[in-house]
Structure formats: structure tokens, C-alpha cells
Amino acid sequence: MAERKTISKKIRFEVFKRDSFTCQYCGRMAPDIVLEVDHINAVANGGENDVMNLITSCFDCNRGKGRIKLSQKDEVKKQQEMLKELNSKREQLKTLLDWKEELLNFNNTQVDIFEAKFKELTGFGITEHGKKRVLKGIKEFDLISLLDSFEISYNQYYNDKEDSVYKVFDYTFRICNMREKQNNNRNLYYFNYLKKSFDTNGFYFSHQRIRKFINETIKSDSDFDILKSILKNSRNWSDFVSQCESEWGCDI
Helix, strand or coil, X not given: XXXXXXXXXXXXXXXXXXXXXXXXXXXXXXXXXXXXXXXXXXXXXXXXXCHHHEEEEEHHHHCCCCCCCCCHHHHHHHHHHHHHHHHHHHHHHHHHHHXXXXXXXXXXXXXXXXXXHHHHHHCCCCCHHHHHHHHHHHHHCCHHHHHHHHHHHHHHHCCCCCHHHHHHHHHHHHHHHHHHHHHHCHHHHHHHHHHHHHHHHCCCCCHHHHHHHHHHHCCCHHHHHHHHHHHHXXXXXXXXXXXXXXXXXXXX
16 A cells, blocks of 8 residues: 655645635635645555645545545546646746846846946946946936936046046946936926036025025926026026016015
């Protein structure tokens, strides 16, 4: 007589899941009944604990109470269904692996594009650690945003010293992050633009008053274009304030 081996919890769950937690003899489902795992070909006849030889049964059917026996034809049909399901899972897994490989190749290509641009401007390549950071940046933002931020960082921080190359690389991601925040908060973008322009022109200005003016008055990019034009034609802070008050009729 064949020795009965314990069916592992993992295999039991796989059988239940495959059979949709439904008794394959009477059609009743959990949690209305207690489910068990039955052997299609009995252990006494040499049946093993292979998933292909296991089937979901309720407590009553597994003990022969009102059980409908599986005919040889039914056994073959069940095994055919199992084979079809396994084949479908195999094909889906292959498709998933192919997709992941294509995605990996695509991401690596984007990293190569960034490195080529970086080397073109700085004369330096990127380390493996740096490439991982670039890949993370591409996933978090996108390649175009990262390239744009790199060019901004390069124009602002690069000089003939080697140390500046590290700074350019580091600030690329800071700028990208800041631009992302600004895109999500246009008023922050407006304020930072004005602040940078005021600092460049040596204008003294009140942060609090500018923030209040932007929040209350600048409602669109068109308004901001007018504001930039005023700023361009202003000789000093007082002149800027006067033109803004004339344009919008409000105090700054």
C-alpha cells in the first residue's frame, strides 16, 4: 500500500485558488463549506501529491457523503483544463519577463543618452553609482526634464575646475525636483522667478509683500508675462511697484 504524504499548506492554497475555492464535485463554495484537497488518483492506487492529481473537495464529498465520483473522462477533462491554465500562466509569465527586459533596455538607453550629453558638455563620464541615480531621476521625473535641469545646472555652476562637474551633477537633481514642485505650485514658480530677478538686479524687496501680491493678483501665466515685462522695464524697486499698481490698481 502506498504511503500517504502530507500535502503542504502552499500546495493546498494553490489548488484552492486554481479551483476558485469551489468543490469540484458538488459546486459549493467557501466559506459556506469547509474545503479540503482530494486526490483524483487515490494514494492507494499510486496517486501522488502533484498539483495535477489534486482537486478541491468539500468535507462531505471528500468522505463520500453524497459524493459524485469522477469518471475517467472527467479526470482527463480536469487535467486538460489544468494543462491549459498552466500553459496560459507560462505564456503570461514569458510576456511579463519580455516586457521587463524591454523596459530595462529602454531605461538603460535613456541613461546612455543622458551620459552622452553630460560627457559632451563636461568631458566626464558617469560612474555606475551615478548611473543608478540618473535612472532613479528618469523614473521619478523623465529624461527631458532631467536633461533640461542638467543644462540649467551646467550653465549656472560649471567652470574649468573638476569640482564643478560634481556640483553640476548634484544640482541637476535638485533643480529637477524644484521645477517639479514649481509646476505643481505656479505661485511658487512666480515668486522664485521674481526673487532671482530682483537679486540679479540688486533690487531691495519685501518677500512678504511680493508673496501677497502674487497670491492675490497674478491669476495666470498671461498676468505673469505682463509682470515680467514690467520687471524688465523697471529701474528699481520703487519703479516696479509704481508700474504694478498702475497696471492692476492695487497696492504692493
